[in-house]
Amino acid sequence: MVYTTPWNRKIEFGRTMVMGIINVTPDSFFADSRKQSVLEAVETAKKMIEEGADIIDVGGMSTRPGSDPVDEEEELNRVIPVIRAIRSITDVPISVDTYRWRVALKALEAGADVVNDISGYQFEPDIVRVVSENNVPYVLMHIKGTPKTMQENPHYEDVVKEIKEYFTEKIEYLKEKGVNQIVLDPGIGFGKRYEDNLEILRRIDEFKELKLPILIGASRKSFIGITLGNVPPEERLEGTLAVTAYCTMKGVDIIRVHDVLPNKRVIRMMEAILWQRL
Secondary structure, three states: OOOOOOOOOEEEOOOOEEEEEEOOOOOOOHHEOOOOOOOHHHHHHHHHHHOOOOOEEOOOOOOOOOOOOOHHHHHHHHHHHHHHHHHHHOOEEEEOOOOOHHHHHHHHHHHOEEEEEEEOOOOOOHHHHHHHHHOOOOOOOOOOOOOOOOOOOOOOOOOHHHHHHHHHHHHHHHHHHHOOOOOEOOOOOOOOOOOHHHHHHOHHHHHHHOOOEEOOOOOOOOHHHHOOOOOOOHOOOOHHHHHHHHHHHHHOOEEEEEOOOHHHHHHHHHHHHHOOOO
């Protein structure tokens, strides 16, 4: 399967890809991911590409649990110069991490290829129109609540079943609106309990029944910290790598991570063991 943007940049599925995270924010939960200038963000992108990143994901607003949104103008001022600058140095696909349709539109105009929307178009439904009119891939994520409220007592009877029902309904709507290049993100940590996150990973195969690419964003998240003895984000790399190894074994299509090189090496080693693929 290949997803293509109007600029003829391609995302080819068939092996586990790495999406490198660049947060143009002062308050993302992992301090080392925060980039405060265009130059710093571009240098980070260069390093990630050298290390093997398949996609660069640029976001200008923290969506960690309990966070408040920044205003739209501030988000635009953060992400658009960075996307434009990264595009000037590479043809690697760029994803914009936003749920605002105007930010998505301006990002695509600046050279982005993918819209990565944590809200599943719930917060600003016009983002669907932007994606459809520009014929770009769309990451459809599951979230319960908003970043501000999502961890206030979330509850599921069957977390995988409920997420699949959510996806099924939204996929149908997206396709009616002309959006056909869809990637599914179950939303690890977005309105999920500790046990929900583990259950999603344990039953990841069930999402393949929807016959669309799957993205997992677990990098350095709190459920890893809890598992490893309540360690902070700075001490969660090994747990992240374990998730990456597992996801590679399960055929997950995209892993969204802060640390490109170690995750890329884990994927390469797993592919060699599983399929003798170099």
